[in-house]
Amino acid sequence: MPQTFSIAKANATINVTPYSVTYDGNAHTATGTAKGVNNEDLSGLDVSGTISDSIAKANATATAGSGSGTYNGSAQSPSACVVSGAYTAGLSCTNNPASAGPAVGTTTISPVVSGGVDNFNITLVNGSYTINAKQASATADNGGGVYNGSAYTGSGTCSDGLTPAITYTPGPGAPVNVGTTSFTVTCGDGGHSYINGTADGSITITKAPVTATAGSGSSTYDGLTHAPSACVVSGSYKGDLTCANNPASAGPAVGTTTITPVVSGTGLTNFAITLVNGSFTISKVPSVTAVSCLASVTYNGSAQTPCTATVTGAGGLNQTLTVSYTNNINVGTATASASFKAAVTATAGSGSAIYDGSIKSPSACTITGDYTGGLTCANSPASVGPGAGTTTIIPVVSGSGQTNFAITLVNGSFAISKADSVTTVSCPASMTYKGSAWTPCTATVTGAGGLNQTLTVSYTNNINAGTATASASFAGDANHNASSDSKTFQINKVTLTVTADNKTRVYGAANPTFTASYSGFVGGQTLATSGITGTPALSTTADANSPVGTYPIVAALGTLSSANYNFTFVNGTLTITQATLTITALNVSKTYGDVYTFSNSCPSINCTITGLAPNDSIAGVILTSPGAAAGTVVGTYPVTVTGFAFGSGSPSNYNVVSINGWLTILADAGQVAYIGQTLFVTSGASSTTAQVTLSASVWDITLGGGGTIGASTVTFTDLLSTLSTGQYGAQEYLIEVSLGGSYQNCLQTTNCQQTGATPGTPAYEAAHPVVTVMIPATKNTMQGSGVIPCIPTAAGTYGKVNGQCPADYPYVSYTAGFNYNNKGTNTQGKMELIIDRPDGTYYIKSNSVTSVAFTYLDSQGKPAPCVDLKACTDVTVYTKASIYKIVNGKAISIDGSVTFRMDAHDGRLTGDPDKLAFTVLSSKDGTLYYSNNWTFDSATLSYRTVLQDLQPSYTVDGKVISTVVQID
Numbered sequence: 001m002p003q004t005f006s007i008a009k010a011n012a013t014i015n016v017t018p019y020s021v022t023y024d025g026n027a028h029t030a031t032g033t034a035k036g037v038n039n040e041d042l043s044g045l046d047v048s049g050t051i052s053d054s055i056a057k058a059n060a061t062a063t064a065g066s067g068s069g070t071y072n073g074s075a076q077s078p079s080a081c082v083v084s085g086a087y088t089a090g091l092s093c094t095n096n097p098a099s100a101g102p103a104v105g106t107t108t109i110s111p112v113v114s115g116g117v118d119n120f121n122i123t124l125v126n127g128s129y130t131i132n133a134k135q136a137s138a139t140a141d142n143g144g145g146v147y148n149g150s151a152y153t154g155s156g157t158c159s160d161g162l163t164p165a166i167t168y169t170p171g172p173g174a175p176v177n178v179g180t181t182s183f184t185v186t187c188g189d190g191g192h193s194y195i196n197g198t199a200d201g202s203i204t205i206t207k208a209p210v211t212a213t214a215g216s217g218s219s220t221y222d223g224l225t226h227a228p229s230a231c232v233v234s235g236s237y238k239g240d241l242t243c244a245n246n247p248a249s250a251g252p253a254v255g256t257t258t259i260t261p262v263v264s265g266t267g268l269t270n271f272a273i274t275l276v277n278g279s280f281t282i283s284k285v286p287s288v289t290a291v292s293c294l295a296s297v298t299y300n301g302s303a304q305t306p307c308t309a310t311v312t313g314a315g316g317l318n319q320t321l322t323v324s325y326t327n328n329i330n331v332g333t334a335t336a337s338a339s340f341k342a343a344v345t346a347t348a349g350s351g352s353a354i355y356d357g358s359i360k361s362p363s364a365c366t367i368t369g370d371y372t373g374g375l376t377c378a379n380s381p382a383s384v385g386p387g388a389g390t391t392t393i394i395p396v397v398s399g400s401g402q403t404n405f406a407i408t409l410v411n412g413s414f415a416i417s418k419a420d421s422v423t424t425v426s427c428p429a430s431m432t433y434k435g436s437a438w439t440p441c442t443a444t445v446t447g448a449g450g451l452n453q454t455l456t457v458s459y460t461n462n463i464n465a466g467t468a469t470a471s472a473s474f475a476g477d478a479n480h481n482a483s484s485d486s487k488t489f490q491i492n493k494v495t496l497t498v499t500a501d502n503k504t505r506v507y508g509a510a511n512p513t514f515t516a517s518y519s520g521f522v523g524g525q526t527l528a529t530s531g532i533t534g535t536p537a538l539s540t541t542a543d544a545n546s547p548v549g550t551y552p553i554v555a556a557l558g559t560l561s562s563a564n565y566n567f568t569f570v571n572g573t574l575t576i577t578q579a580t581l582t583i584t585a586l587n588v589s590k591t592y593g594d595v596y597t598f599s600n601s602c603p604s605i606n607c608t609i610t611g612l613a614p615n616d617s618i619a620g621v622i623l624t625s626p627g628a629a630a631g632t633v634v635g636t637y638p639v640t641v642t643g644f645a646f647g648s649g650s651p652s653n654y655n656v657v658s659i660n661g662w663l664t665i666l667a668d669a670g671q672v673a674y675i676g677q678t679l680f681v682t683s684g685a686s687s688t689t690a691q692v693t694l695s696a697s698v699w700d701i702t703l704g705g706g707g708t709i710g711a712s713t714v715t716f717t718d719l720l721s722t723l724s725t726g727q728y729g730a731q732e733y734l735i736e737v738s739l740g741g742s743y744q745n746c747l748q749t750t751n752c753q754q755t756g757a758t759p760g761t762p763a764y765e766a767a768h769p770v771v772t773v774m775i776p777a778t779k780n781t782m783q784g785s786g787v788i789p790c791i792p793t794a795a796g797t798y799g800k801v802n803g804q805c806p807a808d809y810p811y812v813s814y815t816a817g818f819n820y821n822n823k824g825t826n827t828q829g830k831m832e833l834i835i836d837r838p839d840g841t842y843y844i845k846s847n848s849v850t851s852v853a854f855t856y857l858d859s860q861g862k863p864a865p866c867v868d869l870k871a872c873t874d875v876t877v878y879t880k881a882s883i884y885k886i887v888n889g890k891a892i893s894i895d896g897s898v899t900f901r902m903d904a905h906d907g908r909l910t911g912d913p914d915k916l917a918f919t920v921l922s923s924k925d926g927t928l929y930y931s932n933n934w935t936f937d938s939a940t941l942s943y944r945t946v947l948q949d950l951q952p953s954y955t956v957d958g959k960v961i962s963t964v965v966q967i968d
Contacts, residue, residue, distance in 0.1 A: 022058050059120070063081065065079035067129050071193045072102070075101045093114070105131060106556075126541065138158055139157050141156055146237070147206065152175055153203075155201075167184050182488065183203060202485050207272035208272065210241060214243070214259040216280060224252045226251045243262060255282060258410075263275075274353075283368065324336075325337075341405055346407055348377070355416050359383045359385045375405065376397070377395040380396045385416050389416060419447050420480070420481050434522045434523055435524065438468065438489075439459060447480045497519045500571055505574070507576050540552065547653050579653060579655070583608075588605070592632075594630060596663060598625075601620070602620075617649065618646060623640070625637045625639045628663065670712065673944075680693075680853055681852070682775050684824050695901075714737060732772050776852075780819070785815045786953075788811065791933060796920065799931060833918060855874045880897070882896045903947055916947065
């Protein structure tokens with residue numbers, strides 16, 4: 001049996017895809033899908049709403065070029081500026097400045113972006129270009145010469161036209177004296193554009209050769225001393241050297257005196273002095289030998305020696321000589337003789353030379369004296385050498401009559417001095433640090449006589465970068481003096497590559513700790529064993545707010561320091577990936593009949609957000625649920641995140657994950673009351689059955705009455721096991737009306753969880769009506785027509801407009817007419833309503849009559865069957881009907897199955913106004929389409945259509961229209 005309650009329209013949900021997009025140069029179309037209650041597909045219906053479809057700027061990164069080079073006097077260009085990102089069409093960038101230099105240093109390179117920049121969030125990443133100082137190279141020219149009292153300066157050349165600076169060791173200036181002096185050629189520009197390059201050379205000054213020749217001379221013996229000629233120093237350069245004879249004089253005795261030169265002056269060590277001895281010879285003068293004998297002596301048998309002899313000469317010579325005899329024994333002439341031998345001197349040759357590997361001959365051996373006869377002499381040995389040393393030369397005399405001579409032998413000597421040697425160390429200008437000792441140099445010693453040997457080189461400071469020294473020495477040998485030499489060479493730093501390690505983090509997080517890798521270690525070294533101190537500077541322009549993309553991790557020197565390594569730097573890449581943004585719809589509940597409105601804010605009581613970066617915000621979140629509408633039945637429904645918008649931030653930085661919640665609909669507290677007629681009649685006098693239409697009103701207690709009622713189940717239960725006969729002889733039925741579905745039945749039955757109704761109370765009685773069925777009188781008729789004014793209690797879909805009676809359409813037109821056929825077996829007739837509204841005209845027309853009951857009110861005020869035709873004052877009519885909307889003169893069906901009820905009161909017999917009540921309900925779901933006076937009835941604790949008093953007539957648009965309600 002039909003029941004009467006009102007169901008309001010539910011809100012449709014429009015889901016828009018996509019809710020937001022990122023600029024990619026293409027046009028975007030948002031697609032909307034409309035869903036109704038219980039996810040009902042509303043495709044094809046005219047559903048309107050407002051959507052917001054935003055196009056976020058695309059993220060792009062403009063990275064300026066970078067690079068490094070070595071100073072060359074010209075400006076240098078960095079690598080090209082690059083624009084990167086998921087979509088970058090139309091964007092380009094250039095470096096500013098376009099070139100760096102030419103001076104040494106680091107220039108910051110900024111990206112300048114052109115193109116459709118308004119459509120992009122552009123992250124600018126500066127680059128840098130470093131021009132490193134160039135390594136200068138130097139060469140040193142070994143020099144020197146023979147000592148000449150002046151300084152010998154070093155010389156060398158520099159690369160790139162640089163001016164060499166020369167320093168001397170030990171210095172402070174260029175060397176003057178004999179020896180080997182090291183010097184360093186330094187090439188650079190004071191550290192501006194060049195790294196100093198050095199090369200080492202040496203200056204060797206050898207001794208200046210001079211000869212000191214002692215004086216010589218000769219004279220005849222006169223008993224006096226004699227001075228030789230002056231001592232003379234000779235040579236190409238002799239400085240202030242002088243020499244003196246030693247001894248300064250010879251004599252007075254006859255003979256040859258060797259005169260030795262004694263050299264004096266400053267800087268004697270700078271000279272190779274050859275000493276040449278002189279000699280002074282005092283020759284003998286003639287002597288007179290006189291023999292004196294007795295004229296005669298007498299033989300005595302023995303040798304007679306009666307003679308004497310003397311010799312006299314210059315210088316006081318006067319001495320007795322020995323007399324020799326012949327024939328001085330026997331008688332005869334005896335001879336007495338005495339002699340004084342001739343004095344001669346045999347002087348061996350002498351000389352000196354510097355070792356040159358060849359044999360040397362001394363000067364000739366000489367015989368001197370007043371009378372030398374045929375005597376000659378020769379040197380023994382005739383030659384000396386080739387080795388260095390002093391050889392004694394002995395004179396060897398030959399010739400006849402040597403016994404007549406008093407020969408004095410004077411030895412000579414020949415001295416071969418050691419030759420100077422030259423030690424030469426040769427080294428490359430520079431080497432590169434390798435972690436172990438460098439031994440790249442060679443050394444040789446050369447000298448007279450074919451001396452040419454390889455020497456062992458010793459090193460100092462030949463491992464680490466810097467200036468290394470290579471030295472070699474020759475200790476000398478029998479023929480050569482010692483010599484030494486040293487050179488320096490540069491050990492340059494090796495280049496180590498420092499590469500910033502690639503890193504990854506999610507958007508919104510702090511940058512990770514940057515690290516670097518090293519390559520290029522030598523000698524098996526590692527960072528721990530290399531002696532490197534400090535750390536590189538690792539930086540990026542990205543911070544926690546930087547969008548998803550790639551950013552360079554710039555590597556720079558920082559505090560890195562090393563004695564042996566230079567550093568070159570390679571940037572790494574920081575990749576910022578999408579953060580996971582989780583929007584969680586929270587579980588909520590509502591009471592049936594309520595509209596659940598989700599908050600657009602998040603976080604809120606409806607949702608939580610995790611993973612949002614600190615400086616980003618969500619402007620709004622769209623939460624939908626098929627259970628949010630008022631008419632959704634009790635149950636559990638998903639709460640879905642169907643859209644969101646950023647207040648700040650960009651969706652491209654997030655991978656958005658949504659987690660559904662649940663909306664639980666609890667049963668509402670409601671009460672039900674029977675509002676149908678309680679007296680039904682059969683269809684005619686000959687019929688014993690009646691079509692009974694039972695109606696009930698459901699009241700939402702939570703709302704205090706009224707409101708939208710839906711998804712309730714009204715059950716009508718016959719409580720009588722047997723039929724009973726009423727006061728009119730008719731059959732009576734006790735009906736219990738109970739409530740289910742989305743409502744908990746309250747105040748009517750003991751089944752209510754909140755409050756049980758007590759039998760006999762209005763609430764209880766309203767749910768327990770007695771329905772009477774009887775055979776009717778078949779002569780009654782009803783006629784009616786006119787208008788009904790709209791009053792505030794009008795209700796239903798077409799009752800009012802926005803809760804108000806429309807000012808331009810204050811009346812509803814009606815017509816009605818019912819009677820029985822001639823045989824009194826069936827009811828016939830129809831009724832109509834015409835409702836004018838701002839949105840159109842609606843026409844409600846009955847199709848068939850369900851039941852007609854003519855009644856009057858008994859003494860208890862209850863409807864009672866007419867027993868006297870003239871006593872009938874009221875009628876209740878149920879029909880099946882259709883609703884149409886009139887558009888351009890055509891009727892468009894709205895609902896073809898509605899219950900159309902009329903209650904009418906004719907006031908002629910009772911002396912009160914005529915009354916009417918029209919109720920139009922959906923036969924499908926109980927929707928209240930129209931009630932002219934939907935009023936709460938305190939007697940039954942329910943809403944129902946209550947009879948509305950009518951005036952006899954109303955003026956509509958200047959025309960008087962009578963109202964007719966007539967029951968006969």
